Amino acid sequence: MTELSEGRLRVALVGTGAIAHAHAQVLARDPLAEVVAVADPNPAVRDAFADEYAVPGRYDGLDQLLDAETVDVVHLCTPPGLHKDQAITALRSGAHVVCEKPPVLSLKDLDDVLEVAREVGREYAVVFQQRTGTAVGHVQRLLADGTLGRPLVGVCHTLWYRRQEDYYAVPWRGKWATEGGGPLLGLGIHQLDLLGFLLGEWAEVDARAFRLDRDVETEDTSTAVIRFANGAIVSVLTTALAPRQVSYVRVDTTLGTVEVEHLYGHDARSWRLTPAPDVTGGEAPDAPESWTLPTDDEPSGHAPLLRAVYGALRAGEPLPAVAADPHRSLELVTAIYASASLGRPVTQADLAAGSELRDGFLHGIEDRRPMRTR
Numbered sequence: 001m002t003e004l005s006e007g008r009l010r011v012a013l014v015g016t017g018a019i020a021h022a023h024a025q026v027l028a029r030d031p032l033a034e035v036v037a038v039a040d041p042n043p044a045v046r047d048a049f050a051d052e053y054a055v056p057g058r059y060d061g062l063d064q065l066l067d068a069e070t071v072d073v074v075h076l077c078t079p080p081g082l083h084k085d086q087a088i089t090a091l092r093s094g095a096h097v098v099c100e101k102p103p104v105l106s107l108k109d110l111d112d113v114l115e116v117a118r119e120v121g122r123e124y125a126v127v128f129q130q131r132t133g134t135a136v137g138h139v140q141r142l143l144a145d146g147t148l149g150r151p152l153v154g155v156c157h158t159l160w161y162r163r164q165e166d167y168y169a170v171p172w173r174g175k176w177a178t179e180g181g182g183p184l185l186g187l188g189i190h191q192l193d194l195l196g197f198l199l200g201e202w203a204e205v206d207a208r209a210f211r212l213d214r215d216v217e218t219e220d221t222s223t224a225v226i227r228f229a230n231g232a233i234v235s236v237l238t239t240a241l242a243p244r245q246v247s248y249v250r251v252d253t254t255l256g257t258v259e260v261e262h263l264y265g266h267d268a269r270s271w272r273l274t275p276a277p278d279v280t281g282g283e284a285p286d287a288p289e290s291w292t293l294p295t296d297d298e299p300s301g302h303a304p305l306l307r308a309v310y311g312a313l314r315a316g317e318p319l320p321a322v323a324a325d326p327h328r329s330l331e332l333v334t335a336i337y338a339s340a341s342l343g344r345p346v347t348q349a350d351l352a353a354g355s356e357l358r359d360g361f362l363h364g365i366e367d368r369r370p371m372r373t374r
């Protein structure tokens, strides 16, 4: 295994479209990282991006980039259908990989990528930035150590709005082969990931998928009931059809209600903790002091995520919790598609090693059970 560069880490960004800017902006503020090269087959987009961030190396694709450059970290900001092959190529070149969500298009593909990462001794970090920020860290600890009691019920809403004319005009979107799924995989996975970060492992999923309005191959709306291993029951609604957009995750426990309401990122003001009357004695409005959100508030986002990942890479430590375990939200997405397709609840056992459902939630989804349309 090659050693990481001394001093500044040499970074490559692959895919220089919309989200790559979030990566470049964070990396520009890291004195110990340097974006040395970018790759994108669209020369106009690539060169404008490289000019904006003063990146010297400019290539049509990952292979050409790796032939010409030595890099420590490769960021994948490409369409989801490319993530698996590009991650394996980058890992085998000796680089760590930071990959945008969704990590890959199936649990089998995730197994394969993580196997290569183990084999070559490199990390595969996935960007699920809703886990980051000081407030979510605080709430996650309160739930994990029992301070908030036992989780009972919850809500997980991704009510977003994506138009046919622009969002779904991008050729890779709305198709099973290239996007891998609909709003559930592309949008709702953020909230499902946060939910799983708060509540831990899931046990059973009962779901439906619908194509109500958009002209896409995939669903545009889905519903699910998730039972978590700790017994909590959560109602999930994910859609690209909601003009007043909101991302909302809520957990009601034996001692109180935890809620976060935002759109694409949250901070302490987005969170609300409401104690049950039993906790306050029914009169006092205040929650116990230990519930108080930290005042040194940092919002969720790519900045805390990449800082934590780069800190671990430099220290040679395992990935931090905010960037590890990409399987859980992909399992939930898989289970929702599988349940909608099979017309029955899906459990962890259904997704065990060797199950055909690990090969991809898409295979024949509509052959099994036509999606409900208008």
Ligand SMILES: NC(=O)c1ccc[n+]([C@@H]2O[C@H](COP(=O)([O-])OP(=O)(O)OC[C@H]3O[C@@H](n4cnc5c(N)ncnc54)[C@H](O)[C@@H]3O)[C@@H](O)[C@H]2O)c1
Pocket (backbone or CB within 6 Å): 014, 015, 016, 017, 018, 019, 020, 039, 040, 041, 042, 045, 060, 061, 062, 077, 078, 079, 080, 082, 100, 101, 102, 127, 129, 170, 186
């Ligand atoms: N974390 C988040 O909040 C967030 C937000 C938006 C998008 N994303 C994810 O980021 C990824 C990219 O989404 P986007 O909105 O930036 O898409 P985009 O279409 O704006 O950008 C993708 C870029 O990849 C380039 N590309 C295509 N094929 C390539 C190849 N073989 N090699 C290198 N580059 C190639 C395209 O030319 C394009 O410039 C997706 O996985 C998406 O789900 C994450």
